Amino acid sequence: MTTPTDWTNNGDRIxxxxxxxDFTQAMAYMVEISFYCEKxxxxxxxKNIYNKLWVELTTHDAGGVTEKDMRLAQHMGDVFARYAKGTGQA
Structure with a gap:
């Protein structure tokens, strides 16, 4: 598995x-991602502090990183690109 761009592979997690x-944009992003995660x-x-968001992805049942994590990381990056361009929901 190839780690998505801008993610760091730490062995059992990325x-x-x-x-x-700002904070509002960070929250809007988290809410948007949460719907995908539920689906x-x-x-x-x-973890979120003001305009910063730290994310760790791992599949606990598998004891490490799986394709599920890679797909979620890719989706999170794609959505973030919209926010970075100013075309996100916030």
Whole structure:
């Protein structure tokens, strides 16, 4: 499996930090991602402080990174690209 762009592979998990324009944009992104996560039944470990979001992805049942994590990471990156261009929901 190839780790998606801008993600770091830490063995049993992949991680990334996102920086948004402001808190509202970070929250809008998290809400948008949460709907995708519910649909796919795969959820990140994440922490938000103001305009920063730290994300860790792993599949606990498998004991490490799986295709589910890679697909979620790719989706999160694709959605973030819209926000970075100013075309996100916020």
């Amino acid at each position: 991680t990334r930090q996102f920086t948004f324009h 796919k039944n795969h959820h990140p470990e994440w």
